[in-house]
Amino acid sequence: FLLIKYFHHFQQLPYNTNNYHSPTMTIKAVRSISSFGVSTNESKNSSIIPKSVSEIWESLTPDVRAALIASELKVDNKKSSSTDNSESNTPTVLSRSSSDAFFDQNSSIESSKEGDLTEVIHEKCPVSGANIALTPLERAPKNVFAFKKTHHSTKSEVTKTSSATVTTTTKVVSTSRGWRNIFSLPISYDVNMVAHGTLFDVTNSQLLVSTGVHPEGYNTRFAVVDGEVEKLYGKEIREYFGAKGIELTVCVVNGGEADKRPQAVDYILDELCAYKLRRREPFLAIGGGCVLDIAGMAACLYRRGVPFVRVPTTLLAIVDASVGVKNGVDYCCAVTDETYKNRVGSFYAPSACLLDPAFIASQDSRNISNGFGEILKLALVRSSDLFDLLEAHGRTLVDTRFEDKALNQAGVSSRIIDLSIQIMLEELGPNLWESKLDRCVDYGHTFSKLLEMVPGADIMHGEAVNVDGFFCAVISYLRGYIDMDTVNRIFACMKSLSLPTNSSDLKLDLAWQSCKDAIEHRHGEQRIPLITEIGESICVSDITEEELERALALMEKFDH
Numbered sequence: 001f002l003l004i005k006y007f008h009h010f011q012q013l014p015y016n017t018n019n020y021h022s023p024t025m026t027i028k029a030v031r032s033i034s035s036f037g038v039s040t041n042e043s044k045n046s047s048i049i050p051k052s053v054s055e056i057w058e059s060l061t062p063d064v065r066a067a068l069i070a071s072e073l074k075v076d077n078k079k080s081s082s083t084d085n086s087e088s089n090t091p092t093v094l095s096r097s098s099s100d101a102f103f104d105q106n107s108s109i110e111s112s113k114e115g116d117l118t119e120v121i122h123e124k125c126p127v128s129g130a131n132i133a134l135t136p137l138e139r140a141p142k143n144v145f146a147f148k149k150t151h152h153s154t155k156s157e158v159t160k161t162s163s164a165t166v167t168t169t170t171k172v173v174s175t176s177r178g179w180r181n182i183f184s185l186p187i188s189y190d191v192n193m194v195a196h197g198t199l200f201d202v203t204n205s206q207l208l209v210s211t212g213v214h215p216e217g218y219n220t221r222f223a224v225v226d227g228e229v230e231k232l233y234g235k236e237i238r239e240y241f242g243a244k245g246i247e248l249t250v251c252v253v254n255g256g257e258a259d260k261r262p263q264a265v266d267y268i269l270d271e272l273c274a275y276k277l278r279r280r281e282p283f284l285a286i287g288g289g290c291v292l293d294i295a296g297m298a299a300c301l302y303r304r305g306v307p308f309v310r311v312p313t314t315l316l317a318i319v320d321a322s323v324g325v326k327n328g329v330d331y332c333c334a335v336t337d338e339t340y341k342n343r344v345g346s347f348y349a350p351s352a353c354l355l356d357p358a359f360i361a362s363q364d365s366r367n368i369s370n371g372f373g374e375i376l377k378l379a380l381v382r383s384s385d386l387f388d389l390l391e392a393h394g395r396t397l398v399d400t401r402f403e404d405k406a407l408n409q410a411g412v413s414s415r416i417i418d419l420s421i422q423i424m425l426e427e428l429g430p431n432l433w434e435s436k437l438d439r440c441v442d443y444g445h446t447f448s449k450l451l452e453m454v455p456g457a458d459i460m461h462g463e464a465v466n467v468d469g470f471f472c473a474v475i476s477y478l479r480g481y482i483d484m485d486t487v488n489r490i491f492a493c494m495k496s497l498s499l500p501t502n503s504s505d506l507k508l509d510l511a512w513q514s515c516k517d518a519i520e521h522r523h524g525e526q527r528i529p530l531i532t533e534i535g536e537s538i539c540v541s542d543i544t545e546e547e548l549e550r551a552l553a554l555m556e557k558f559d560h
Contacts, residue, residue, distance in 0.1 A: 125149070134180060145180045187432060189349050191323055191421065197358035199311070200236040202243040210309045210352045212282045220247045222275050224268055224295040226255040226287025229313050232362055237286070249275050255291040257452065257461070260329050262344065268298035272306075282307035282351050288314040289321035289461070293345070296327030300348035307351035313359040315371025315402075316462050319378075319420040324428045325349040330453075341449045347433050357417060360402045366460070368398050369498040373444070373462025375416065376497065377469055378423045380490065381440040384535035386419045387493065395496045437522045438539040443529040444469040447506065447514040454505045466499040467506060474551045475543065476530045486534065491558060502560040511548045 057065070121134040130151040137144045151174045159166045198204045211221050221241060225234065230252050241248040251271040253264055277283060285295035285308055292310050299308035312322035328345020332338070360368065372394060379387035393412050396404050402413050427441045444465035451457065451464040459467075473490050476482045494501050518526045525541040532538055 121145070137179075143182050145182070147178055147180050149176045149178075150174070187325070187349050189352055191353040191425070192355065193418075194354050194356040197356065199354060199356040199358075200233065200240045202240055206354060207240065207284075207311075208244055208246070210282065210354060211284065212280065212307070212351075214281070219245055220249065220275075221284070222249045222251070222272065222277055222281075223284035223286060224251045224253055224291065224298070225284075226291040226313060227252055228255060229287050229291075233286075233313075253287070253291050253294060255288045257290060257330070260290045260294060262329055262331065264294045265297045265301070265329060268295060269302055272298065272302050277302065277306060279303055279306065282309050284309050284311060285350075286311040286313060287317075288312070289317040292317055292321045293327050293342075294329060296348055296350065297329060297344075297346060299350075300327060300346040305348065310350045310353045312353070312355060314363060315360050315368055316374055318355050318357065318360070319371065319417060319424065320374045322350075322353045322355065323421055323424050325432050339453055341453055349432075355417075355421075357402065357413070363401065365398055365401070365498065368401055370460040370462035372398065372497045373460075373464075373466040373469075373499055375420045376494065376499070377444045377465055378420055378441070380469060380473075380531050380534060381443045381529060381537040382423045382427070382535060383419060384533075386416065386423070387534050389416050389419075390497065391489075391493045394493065398498055437525075438527050440529050440537045440539070442522075442527070442539075443472065443531070443537060446518050446526075446528050447471060447511055449517065450510050450514050451503055451505055454510075457503075457505055459500070459503060459505075463500050464503075466494055467501060467503050470494060470501040471506065471511075471551060471555060472528070472530055474554050475547065476532070478547065478550055478554065479530070481530060481532045481538075490534070500560070501558065502555055506552070506555075508545070508549055508552060511552065512545045515543055515545075515548070 060068075121136075123132050123134065124130070125132055128151055130149045133148045134145040135147070136142070137146060153172045153174075155170045155172065157168045157170070159168065192206065194206060195204070199207055223237065225237065230250070234250070238248055238250070249271075251268055253259070253268065272283070283295075283299070283306070285292050285299075287295075289312070292312060295308060296310075299306050310322045312318045325347045326342075326345060327348055328342040331340050331343040333340065333343075360371075363371075372390070375386070376390055379390055389412065393407055393416075396407060397413060397416070400407075402408075404413070407413050424441065427439065431439065446468060448461075448464035448468040451459055451467060452461060470491065473482070473487055477484060477487045491501060515526055515528070518528060526543055527539045527541055528543060529537045529539050
């Protein structure tokens, strides 16, 4: 009782610079007494704690002392919380309590060692330089922290008189308080390779299983299906679910680039409302890259996020759109009257992806070449092995639509697809939200965006990426990163895949505007990937308009 009494008397001393004791200093004083009696540095206040109390303290066992200290800190924290309510964001003179909290890190660590005390985390704001003290809250210690910020600044004012120059320096200390919430979003999704041609086989349960576990008797499912896929596979899809006693509601969406607009998202949202999709019920998105992007955007928005399953049906979607977490639509701005590619979108992961390479055979040669535009991009920046495979077998795979028996038996077809998906996942996986903007997978995605958005342009996404990629290869040559033999080798591989290497719309004004757009999109720098050899790349931010003009002139010398 006496100890607690004197603890509280100790804390109620006037808060001034000559006679002040913070909770931490109170504990220090008690520790000092327990070890040595009243120490010399606390001698000014020796009359506050009599020798009899000191002797009582010394007679207590260490575990009792620790419990008393822990109890006293909890009492003081409650008091300080009520005091904090009156804190303001205005500049103030720094008190000893703030100073100790922010700078006396050793004392806070010491306190956490005796008893079960909360340790205050100290850090410095990388932007403002403010000192931050974070205290975890009891009910959510890993996620929610009360913070106090102290920012020091200095202002100097020079006043000149006839006889002297006077410099007045003012030190300003501003404090603020608040809370920080930290939560790491758990992202996990499987990219499943399905046995060739078996996705809609009723003996294969993968498609049904991907739609989730539901209460007994819940026998409906929802699917967004590409218009072209509906023509080719609509009957098979319905028969698959029908054989399993499931009634399938199908929402058909056109999968062309011109249809990749907010109105398509609204249409899916209307259909989801009519269907009354449950909060944890995955729906299917079956189609090419545009449909997967539109459906993913709808999934992100409906009820603030519902699960969805990607089923890509084109080569391009299998190696690109299906494996990442990006979704989005092109946006026509009413102010500028311009359409911006993928300007509105989200980072929202699917619950699963199901990849059946048999869909590739349903595409025409141009669409297969279009898919190779993204595969070749990955080879140029990341894998000389993948490039070698494309160089040797790409032509045959285009002509046979991935159905060449010898190449399939040798595992070439699956090796190309597997390598492409693995490389893409390796690049995207550690950087899903693109906190790092220097990305080699942006190769071919600087000038291609505007090429695709030219009104009336007859160019597909993978084709535009390839034109951009060859243009960047020429820039790499002009910079001395690669030699002309490498440029010619790249050019020959592109032609063997029936990919365009130039466009009549690739003019200086479009190229330079693309660089300006890149600065906006990539936060202040161009960050344009260029290859230094096949399979290796760097990002640069110093491409000039004159350099682009030279590259365009050199492009004209190739037999496109």
